Amino acid sequence: MIVLGIETSCDETAAAVVTDAREIRADVVLSQLDDHTPYGGVVPEIAARAHLQHLDGLIRRAMAEAGIGFGDLDAVAATGGPGLIGGVIVGVMTAKAIAAARGLPFVAVNHLEGHALTARLTDDVAFPYLLLLVSGGHCQLLAVEGVGRYRRFGTTIDDAVGEAFDKTAKLLGLGYPGGPLVEKAAARAINPGRFELPRPMLGRPGCDFSFSGLKTAVRRHAEELGGSLSEADRDDLAAAFQSTVAEVLADRCARAIRRFKEDHPQGGALVVSGGVAANKAIRARLSTLADKHRMPFVAPPLRLCTDNAAMIAWAGIERFRLGQSDPLNFAPRPRWPLDPDAAPAIGKAG
Numbered sequence: 604m605i606v607l608g609i610e611t612s613c614d615e616t617a618a619a620v621v622t623d624a625r626e627i628r629a630d631v632v633l634s635q636l637d638d639h640t641p642y643g644g645v646v647p648e649i650a651a652r653a654h655l656q657h658l659d660g661l662i663r664r665a666m667a668e669a670g671i672g673f674g675d676l677d678a679v680a681a682t683g684g685p686g687l688i689g690g691v692i693v694g695v696m697t698a699k700a701i702a703a704a705r706g707l708p709f710v711a712v713n714h715l716e717g718h719a720l721t722a723r724l725t726d727d728v729a730f731p732y733l734l735l736l737v738s739g740g741h742c743q744l745l746a747v748e749g750v751g752r753y754r755r756f757g758t759t760i761d762d763a764v765g766e767a768f769d770k771t772a773k774l775l776g777l778g779y780p781g782g783p784l785v786e787k788a789a790a791r792a793i794n795p796g797r798f799e800l801p802r803p804m805l806g807r808p809g810c811d812f813s814f815s816g817l818k819t820a821v822r823r824h825a826e827e828l829g830g831s832l833s834e835a836d837r838d839d840l841a842a843a844f845q846s847t848v849a850e851v852l853a854d855r856c857a858r859a860i861r862r863f864k865e866d867h868p869q870g871g872a873l874v875v876s877g878g879v880a881a882n883k884a885i886r887a888r889l890s891t892l893a894d895k896h897r898m899p900f901v902a903p904p905l906r907l908c909t910d911n912a913a914m915i916a917w918a919g920i921e922r923f924r925l926g927q928s929d930p931l932n933f934a935p936r937p938r939w940p941l942d943p944d945a946a947p948a949i950g951k952a953g
């Protein structure tokens with residue numbers, strides 16, 4: 604089985620060709636970073652136009668790299684939401700057009716399910732597993748019990764963790780996108796223990812997260828330093844922020860592990876995914892936690908943590924091989940929670 608995947612939900616335009624033998628035959632990603640940098644964040648209208656401009660060329664490139672024609676495909680999968688709706692429409696319409704023209708099945712993939720199932724593309728991960736999904740718009744702990752079967756243990760009550768990285772980077776004057784820049788600054792820190800930050804939710808019952816207070820604490824330290832930060836100040840603050848986030852994530856995960864093991868005494872892996880899972884300090888902290896609880900730890904390779912179309916093609920394969928596909932009148936969804944009885948999402952789309 605060979606599937607074309609399309610991702611256009613945020614500021615990456617991406618196309619990929621993946622097989623059910625877990626072979627990534629092509630995986631092309633075009634970042635719109637330069638288009639959005641002047642505005643310090645993603646501008647939805649600019650994103651939608653850029654997807655429209657580049658998607659056809661990227662699909663042609665992916666198909667050429669895979670060495671196949673549209674006639675060789677078994678299905679076309681595209682992100683159907685959640686995300687910036689203009690971009691999602693571009694990807695969904697393109698996938699539908701290919702499907703209609705070639706008589707192929709169309710699979711509308713939940714972007715979050717793409718992140719959630721990536722570990723099964725890159726590693727031998729069986730259901731059930733405990734997933735920490737940490738991305739630009741989400742921060743959730745979920746038991747992944749099967750394709751389309753998610754049970755949420757906790758979520759953020761304010762900012763998503765990637766959003767917290769991005770906002771912290773902005774207020775430290777590091778630029779956009781924040782995650783990788785905070786990680787680089789933290790690695791340069793000479794005195795990483797210099798600043799003490801509050802650890803939101805640490806030790807509290809439940810598995811929810813909160814990050815807005817942390818960001819405010821960073822701002823307060825920055826203001827106390829007189830506004831104009833030296834490079835050393837900036838690096839030390841970035842290090843404090845990153846290690847605090849890692850510690851809070853590990854604390855919440857430890858609680859979720861207990862709940863997961865009650866429900867699934869046979870065990871399962873601890874999986875981390877989403878853009879923030881590209882952070883090496885966070886990966887290391889979670890790996891230690893998994894060791895302590897004798898759970899296998901799985902984190903996808905860095906480039907498959909941030910947005911890509913290989914994960915969309917793969918989630919399409921997972922659904923399609925269970926006999927699932929979508930009608931050509933599928934309507935793109937700006938919001939689309941993974942678990943059926945989720946509380947309304949807070950923060951960005953989703």
Ligand code: ATP
Nearest residue numbers: 613738739740741765782783877878879881882910
């Ligand atoms: P969602 O998946 O929730 O819809 P998104 O698709 O915009 O949101 P992703 O592409 O999965 O998010 O992740 C992007 C986020 O990951 C950004 O907030 C970015 O700052 C963060 N990020 C990327 N690399 C790193 C890193 N090395 N360390 C920390 N954060 C990172």
Ligand code: MG
Nearest residue numbers: 613614615910
């Ligand atoms: Mg992005």
Ligand code: FE
Nearest residue numbers: 738739878910
């Ligand atoms: Fe994402």
